[in-house]
Every structure is written in structure tokens, then in C-alpha cells.
Amino acid sequence: MRRTVGAEEGDKEEEEAEAQYHSKDFEWEELRAEVENDPSFCQHLLPFQPTSTSSSSSPQAQSDSDAWKRFHIRHSAGKFFKERRYLLKEFPELASCNENSKVLEVGCGNGSTVLPLLRGNENIIVYACDCSTETVERVKEIIDASNIISIKQRFHPFYCDLSINRFPTWLACNQCRDIYLQSQHKSISDVTMNNIMDSNNLYLLRESGCCNGGVDFITLIFTLSAIPLQTMPVSIKECFSVLKPGGLLLFRDYGLYDMTMLRFELEKRVGFREYMRSDGTRSYFFCLDTVRDLFVGAGFTELELEYCCIKSVNRRNGKSMRRVWVHGKFQKPL
Template sequence: MDESRHLQSDSSEAQLDMIIPSCEDGVFQKRGQKTRILTPEEEEKLASDQILVSDFKQQKLEKEAQKNWDLFYKRNSTNFFKDRHWTTREFEELKACRKFADQKLTILEAGCGVGNCLFPLLEDDDNIFAYACDFSPRAVEYVKQNPLYDAQRCKVFQCDLTRDDLLENVPPESVDVVMLIFVLSAIHPEKMHLVLRNIYKILKPGKCVLFRDYGLYDHAMLRFKPANKLGENFYVRQDGTRSFFFTEDFLAELFLSVGYEQVVNEYVLRETVNKKEGLCVPRVFLQSKFQKPQREM
């Protein structure tokens, strides 16, 4: 997973992040499991890390969230994340929710970054039309500058999903699939429901949101140093970007409270093993599908 690279960024951890995806000996994945069991050392670490970042700094981080993501893309350009060619393998809805072969599939990628998911999808399927948005104006510009960008096949726009109405750019109930991939974790937990309500308006009845994000006790969560905790399962990285780590129950309650129906909601446990470096990196993701109810006849 490319997301293994966006962990805390001091020099030793940055070196580890570069080792993991580039020379792994194997990746082992299990689905439908409970979240991983901590070692005694990991339990002790989490139990001792109870001091929260001050309210003043938390308010500053919230106020400067867009600036911090814009600076992230300024530093890393389009070179940080790998292209996500795995989405059609993990989510059959990106291929199979059409009634006939040449029917257009309309998707929204909420939080598109620089297009690492968007462009592989457009390359693989000529019958996809994509709306895509991101919090960072700089990321949106990178998408528009990409040689693969085609305004006839996609519409990309800047959007704060907690505040800006998607209906300004996307017709109501016009989208077959919404992709919410490693996005919701970057948003304050108290504002996550605003994102889901916003998406609900543009999603067709009976169609679904495809979700994948950090799960509880993921390796990234356990690497945070003291004094980076914002709240329960919520942390800030050194660059000011934030990350929340989801449980099944929290995510289900969040979606159901907005009116969605649960289709699938499960942990994905991965172990990336690098024998040469003596590393075994436990990753925990939550992979889910939530559906907008069919309209009653």
C-alpha cells in the first residue's frame, strides 16, 4: 500500500517508510478479522500516551488544515503516493454496477489528491466519467496539469467536503459510486458526518460509498511519539496533517446515523515482511461499503 509511506516523518522513520514498499519479501493479507491483538509493549505504549495536544494548538491545526495539506503537496509534488491500481480488484462496484456493457459509470472520488486513483481508473475503462475533488488547491492543479487529464471524461474541483456543497459541481443523485479512500481519517471526527451528508445528496438511491482507511492499531498509529495525540484514536503528524484510526463500530454508527445502510464493514489485516531488514510491519485497514437506500415505490 502506498499509504505506508505517510507516517511520521523524522529521519529514521522516513528511512523505514522507504524500505517497506520498495523491497518487501512478502505481503500477507486477511479480511473479515477482528482488529489485531497488541503485544504487551504496544499496550503499555498506548496506555502511557494520554497527554493531549493543547486546545489552542488543536484549534490552530483545524484552522490551518487546508494550508498544511497544500504544503504537503508543495513538498512532495506528484511523487509521494504510488498509483492505486488495486481499487478495481478490491471493489467490484467499479466494474459490475452497469446494466449493459457500454453504459457510462459515473463516479466521484472524494479526496482525489494528485490523481493516483483517478487516472488508473480512467485508463482502464473508457466508459467511466469521474467527478473528483480535493481539499488542497495545489493538488487539484496537479491533476489538471497531468497529461492524462481530459475535461470530457472528468471534472475536477477544489472542495472542503465539510463545508462546500457538492451540488455546486455535481448534479443531485447522479453518481453511481463514491470513493472515499484514505480521506475521512484526515478530517476531525466531529466533522465526519458533514462529509457523509454532503455525499449522500449526489449519490443515486441504491448505490454505494466505497471506503478504505486506517484501522485501529495500524502500524502508523503505534509509531506516533508522545505529545502527538489529539483525542481517542486521533493524532497529528509532524507536518501538521492529522490521522484518525477507525473501528468497525465507530464507522458503522457514523454512516448509519446519516441514513446509509451497511453492506460490508470489515478489517483488512496485512503483514509486510522484509527478511533482509528484519521487519514485519502490521497494517490494519478498514474496508467497507455503505449504500444509500433504494427509494420506496
């Protein structure tokens, strides 16, 4: 399937890549064969041997978030990541969803994903969190200044560090999460009766103003790769718990053998397929099996999962770059 995408989602150094592409400029299997047969890349492919100084062996979550906080302070103009104009083409259900559908954007940064969402669908309500209070303040200013219709009622940014916190209970309280979870664990014969009871319970809870009742969509766009691999399962489970049954998790992130992975110096390796940039922010490069294991392991059903392979040209030096991203769409079972 061909899609238009923006290459500005690239790594920080690749801001100047061309703007519009489709998703299959080359076959990922060909790239894989090339990389795996090239001796100059062999060190990237070896199992990772932690050393005593290796940062993956220490409690990482806090220092990972601190690195992002420093990153956002350094880029406080909020122009580092560009608006993802392709988002609604990539995930058309964000444009066609019901009025007042709720979206949670996790790791919102300066609003590259939030802006096209709010602009592209004026009936959508967007909750957005980040582990940096600075960027939560900044994204609010950016969105407030954007002249988008009824923005005050439709945009709700908040602080949350997903690798150490749960989402706030005003978003989905424990009782609502439990009811959502119970409805997943029923035997078929119980389903109809229990669904009626659950709808009644939910209706009563909602009437009592328990919470916002969870969300219809979660966007995880270049955020999961920033979280340590060993923390990812808990973070995804947390996403699962605030999503309404039938809700969708929309995923896009760095893919295995993306050019930026192969350009990392070996001392930046902090785990298998996991690297840390000089500023302390980390990046994991996903293969489809890892993404599948993570999301299906948390209870999701896979709807779409593929590599997007884009050839782009760096305008500064004319060099061609092979970018690989993973596109995924997962559903919480009804």
C-alpha cells in the same frame, strides 16, 4: 475473503513496503489483545484530555486544509502516493458498472485512485475534488499526460474542501438532492406513486439541465482520516446528499492499532485515536464501530465492513510491519 492489495497506500514513511498481499495475514482480535495488554501502548489507549494548547480544541478545518496544501506544494512532483492498482479488485463494481456511470473521488491528491479507475473502465466518468488547488491542477496534468482514452470528456477535477464546503450544485442541485432525500423518507404505501412522480420530476429537471444529477459511486480512500473527527458526520452527510439512491460509497482508511498509530509520539495525539503529523496533516484510526456509526448515522446501509490485516516487510530495514486498514462498502437506500 482474500483480496490482493497494494501496501503502497501506507503511511508516508512506509513507501517501500512490499507490493502484493492478501487481506488476512493475521487476526485483528489477536493484535488488539496484544496491544491492549502491552503497558508500553497504554498512553495511546487512554481517553484524550485536551490541554489549552491542544489543536483539537481550536477551529481546525482551515488549518487542516492548509497543511494539506503545503504538503502538496512540497510533493509537487505528484509521486508521493502510488497508483492503487488493487482498487478494482477491491471494489469490482467499479469495473462492472453501467456505461457512463459517474464516480466522485473525494480527496483525490495526485490521482492514485483516479488513475486505476479511468484506466480500468473506459466507460466511467470521474469527478475528483481536493482541498488543495495545487493538487487539483497537478492531477489534471498527470491524467492529461496518461494517454487514457477520451480523457477530456471523462475526467473533471475541481476544488472542494469537504470540511467547510458543500459539493458544487452543478454536481447535484438542491432540487435533485431534495428529491433524493424525499424518496428516502416515504412510507411504504407511498413508494410506488411517489417514485413515479419523482422520476418524472427528475426527468424534467434533467431536461432543463439543472445539474449532472449526482453520482453512482463515491470513493473515500484515505481521505476521511484526514478530516477532524467532529467534522466527519457533516462531511459524510454531504456525500450522502449527492449520491443517487442505490449508489455506493466505497471506503478504505486507516484501522485501529495500525502500526503507524502505535508509532506516533504521544505529543502528536490531538484526540482519542487522532494524531497530527509534524507537517500538520492529521490521521484518525478507525475501529469498525466508529465507521458503522458514522455511515449508518448518515443514512447509509452497511454492505461490507471489515479490517484488512496485512503483514508487510520494509525493504529498507527488513522490519516486519503489521498494517491495519478498514474496508467498507455502504449503499444509499433505494
